[in-house]
Amino acid sequence: MRKRHGSYGFDAPWALAGLLFGALVLIGLAAISFAFDIIAAGIAFLLGALYTLASAASYLYTTRRGKFVVWDAELGRLKGDERLLDLGCGRGAVLLMAAGRLDRGHAAGIDLWRAKDQSGNAESTARANAEAEGVSDRVELVTGDLRDLPFDDGAFDVVVSSQAIHNIPDTGGREQAVREAYRVLRPGGLMLLADFQHTPAYEATLRALGVVDVRLRDAGWRFWYGGPWFATGIVEARK
Structure with a gap:
C-alpha cells in the first residue's frame, strides 16, 4: 500500500471519544474502589477499563490504517x-x-x-x-x-x-x-x-x-x- 499524503480524520469521532471517556470513568471508579479497600469492585472496574481501552485501540487502528489496508486489497482488481x-x-x-x-x-x-x-x-x-x-x-x-x-x-x-x-x-x-x-x-x-x-x-x-x-x-x-x-x-x- 502506497504512502498516504492527505488528511483523513476519524470515522464517527463521537464513538471513539465515547470509548475513551468510558475508559477514564472506569479507571476513576477503580481508583475510588481501591482507595476504600473494595478490592473486588476495583478489579472489576479496572478490567472493564482495560477492555474498553482495547476496544478504543481497535477502533483507532481501523479508522487510521486498517480500513486502508482492506480497501487497498479490494481495489487491487x-x-x-x-x-x-x-x-x-x-x-x-x-x-x-x-x-x-x-x-x-x-x-x-x-x-x-x-x-x-x-x-x-x-x-x-x-x-x-x-x-x-x-x-x-x-x-x-x-x-x-x-x-x-x-x-x-x-x-x-x-x-x-x-x-x-x-x-x-x-x-x-x-x-x-x-x-x-x-x-x-x-x-x-x-x-x-x-x-x-x-x-x-x-x-x-x-x-x-x-x-x-x-x-x-x-x-x-x-x-x-x-x-x-x-x-x-x-x-x-x-x-
Whole structure:
C-alpha cells in the first residue's frame, strides 16, 4: 500500500471519544474502589477499563490504517481505465486510493459532507486531499443524496461505498440508496458495499432486483470498529 499524503480524520469521532471517556470513568471508579479497600469492585472496574481501552485501540487502528489496508486489497482488481463512483466519499479515503490506480480512468465521489459521520468532513477537505495525493485531475466531487444520484443509468464501471449507507436512518431510504447504486452501474460492473450495519439487507435488496452474482463476506479484523461485535461486512456484486 502506497504512502498516504492527505488528511483523513476519524470515522464517527463521537464513538471513539465515547470509548475513551468510558475508559477514564472506569479507571476513576477503580481508583475510588481501591482507595476504600473494595478490592473486588476495583478489579472489576479496572478490567472493564482495560477492555474498553482495547476496544478504543481497535477502533483507532481501523479508522487510521486498517480500513486502508482492506480497501487497498479490494481495489487491487482495478485495471486502470474504469469509471468509479464512491458513495459517501467523505474526505476521500477510498475515493482517492481508487483514483491513484485509475491512470486512464475517472473517479467520482458524492457526499452530503456531515461532520458527525467523519471528523472534518467537507468537500474542501476532500479536494485538498485530492491535490495532496496528486489525483485531482481524475477526481470529481459532487454534493448529493445517495437516495437520488445525479448520474445516468449505467454511468460507472465500479460503485463502492465504505461505512456510508448506514447513515441513512430509515430502511426504505437505505434500500433506495442500494437501488440507485445498482441503477448507475453498467451491466457487468462491480459493486462493493462495506458497512458494519445492514449488509444482509443490502444483499437482499440486490437479490430482489434480480442480481444473482452477489455475496456477503467478512472484511476481517482490520475493519473492526472496537471488536468483532462491530465487524464490517462487504457486499460484492456484479450487475
